[in-house]
Amino acid sequence: MTVSRTGERTRDVAAYALRLGDDALVLSQRLCAWVTNAPTIEEDLAISNIALDLLGHARTLLAYSGELDGTGRSDDDLAYGRTERQFRNALLVELDNGDFAVTIARQLVYAQYGLLLCTALAGAGDAGLAGFGARAAKELEYHRMHAAQWTVRLGRGTAESHRRMQAGLDRVWPYAGELFEADELVERLDADGTAVAPARLRADWEREVAGVLADAGLTVPAPSWHATGGRSGLHTEAFGPLLAEFQSVRRQYPGGNW
Template sequence: MSTTSDTAPTAETVRTGPDPDLATHLLRLGDDALVLGQRLCQWITRAPTIEEDLALSNIALDLVGHARTLFTRAGRLDGTGRTEDDYAFTRADREFTNALLTELPNGDFAATVARQLAYTHYAVLYYEALAGCADTDLSGFGARAAKEVAFHRMHADNWTRRLGLGTPESARRMQAGLDRVWPYTAELFDEDEVVRRLVGAGTVPSPGPLRAPWEQRVGEVVGSAGLTVPAPRWRARGGRTGLHTEEFGPLVAELQSVRRQFPGGTW
C-alpha cells in the first residue's frame, strides 16, 4: 500500500460511529483469539518441555493482546460502550462467536500443533489482507498482528515437520491430530450476510478467496512432514452463531472464574 501523502489513509478513514456489522466481525475475530489463547494457557506447566511451556504461554499472550484490541474497537462500534473485560468476562457461552476450531480441546501435543497449524496459516493470510484496508486502525492492527502470528505459524510448521519426521509414534499422533481438526477448518472461510455487506462496502477483506492459498501453504507443510492432508467427509459450523461444542462451557467457566467469584473486583 502506498505511503505517499496523496494516497495514504488519513484519520478520517477510521470508523468511529456505530457500525453493528463491523462490530460483529471484529468481535468474531477477537473471540477466535481469546478462546484459542485460553486453550493454550491450559498447557502451562503441562507442556512437553519447559521451552514449550514458555513458547505456548507467549503465543497465548499475543492472542489475548489481539483480542483486547479487537474488543475495544467493537465496543466503540456497537454502541454499547462495553470494555474488553465486559466482552471476556460477562457474556454467556452462547454469546461467544469464535470459530469452533479455536475451542477444540487441546488433546495431546500433536493435536494442539495441528490446531495451531490450521489457525495460524489462516490468521496470517487474513491479517495481511486486513493490513491493506482503508481504515487506519484496522490496517495498523492487521499489519502488527500478521507479523506476530507469522512467528506462531513458524512454530506450528516446525513442530509439524518434527513430529511427522520423528518416530513412527510421533508421526501417527501428528496425522491423528490433523484428522481431528480438519473438519473444523472450513468455518474459518465462511461468509454470512454480515461479512458480505462489509466486503461489498470495501470495509474488510473477504475470507473466502483465502482458502486456496491456505490449502496450498498447509499442504506444503504437511507434505514436507511426510503426512497426508485429510479429506474430511463432514464439516463443522455453528460457532459464529453461538453454537458450540460441549467442551466450550467449561472453558468459559474457567476463563471467567475469578470475575464470577469476585464481581466488580479490581487489581
C-alpha cells in the same frame, strides 16, 4: 453515503471484530492450559508467548468492537460479561487441547489462516482493522513458523510421532472450513473493501498447509463432515466449562476491583 449506511457499517465492523477477537481469546485460553505441561521448558515458554500474543490480539479487537457497537463495553466487559451463546468464535479454537500433536495441528490451521487474514486486513478500508492486521501479521508469522516446524519434526520424527501428528490433523481438519465461511456480514464488509471475506483466503491457505504437510510426509485429511455454528453462538459442549473457568473469579466477586 447516508448516515444509516455509516451506522450499519460501524455495527458490522463491531460484529466482525468480535468474531476475530473471540477466536484469539478462546485459543489463548486453551493454550494457557499447556503452560507447565509442555514436553520441554522451551515449549512452555513458546506456548505461553503465543498465548500472550493472542491475548493481545483479543484485547485490541474486543475493545474496538465495544467502542463501535454503541454499548461502550470494555474488552473485559465483553470477555467476562457474556454467556456461552453470545460468543462468536469458530469452533476450532475451543476444541480440547488433546496431545501435543492435536495442539500443533490446531495451531497450524489457525496461524496460517490468521496470517493470511491479517496480512489482507492490513490493506482494509477500515483503519482500525488495518492497523490491527499489520501488527498482528508479524506475530502470526512466528506462530505459523512454530506450528509448521513442529508439524515437520513430528511428521518425520518417529513412527509414533508420525501417527500422532496425522491423528491430530484428522481431528482438527473438520473444523477448518468454518474459518472461511461466508455470510451476509462478511460479504457486506468485503464488498466495499472495509474488511476481508475469509473465503478469499481459502485457496492460499490450502496451498500453504498442503506444502507443510508434504514436507512433513503427512496426508491432507479429507473429512467427511464439516463443523459450523460458532459464528452464530452454537458451540461445542466443551465451551461451557471453558467459559466457566475463564470467568469464575470475576463472577465470584461482583463489583470487584482488579
